[in-house]
Amino acid sequence: MLTNDANILAAYKELYREVVGGVKIYDETGATVSQELLPTGNLVSFTIDKTAPNGKFFGFAVTQKLQIEVLGKLPLAKGTKLAPYIHTKDTEPPVMPFFYVDEAAVNEVKNTTSITAYDIMQNAHDREWVEPETWTYPVHMDDYAIEIARQMGATITQQRIASN
Numbered sequence: 001m002l003t004n005d006a007n008i009l010a011a012y013k014e015l016y017r018e019v020v021g022g023v024k025i026y027d028e029t030g031a032t033v034s035q036e037l038l039p040t041g042n043l044v045s046f047t048i049d050k051t052a053p054n055g056k057f058f059g060f061a062v063t064q065k066l067q068i069e070v071l072g073k074l075p076l077a078k079g080t081k082l083a084p085y086i087h088t089k090d091t092e093p094p095v096m097p098f099f100y101v102d103e104a105a106v107n108e109v110k111n112t113t114s115i116t117a118y119d120i121m122q123n124a125h126d127r128e129w130v131e132p133e134t135w136t137y138p139v140h141m142d143d144y145a146i147e148i149a150r151q152m153g154a155t156i157t158q159q160r161i162a163s164n
Helices: 006-013 120-124 141-152
Strands: 019-026 033-037 043-051 063-071 081-088 099-107 112-118
Touching: 006 081, 019 043, 063 081, 063 120, 099 120, 120 141
Parallel strands: none
Antiparallel strands: 019 033, 019 081, 043 063, 063 112, 081 099, 099 112
């Protein structure tokens, strides 16, 4: 979740500000950055869309979609981990979700590559819940949430809150 810090917001409202942005591309392990796309290099643009399925809102996961355009050929494998960022020069970038490449299309005429990536919530769209055989009821909500995240390919780092 993004926080509204008065100092960060003030930095964006300054008359003279320098906005920095880019996209980090991680290696196949997903642990280290292998390449960084910058506006001073071959990054043309990137946009993040947050839209619900057509006409639906409640009961559906809203997926975030990342669209990137770069100069030249940049063949990325499906599932490659990406991390976009944007911030003013004197502030830290806000924490944004990771995105995973769904498609990378090369346009030979314009000599550009268009990359489409989605956040981890995209994994929930075509999945069916599989109840673990080892569960006994009642089940803690924490365990339920952890299992949902595991089946999506994500992890939850929140620890269980003690109840009275």
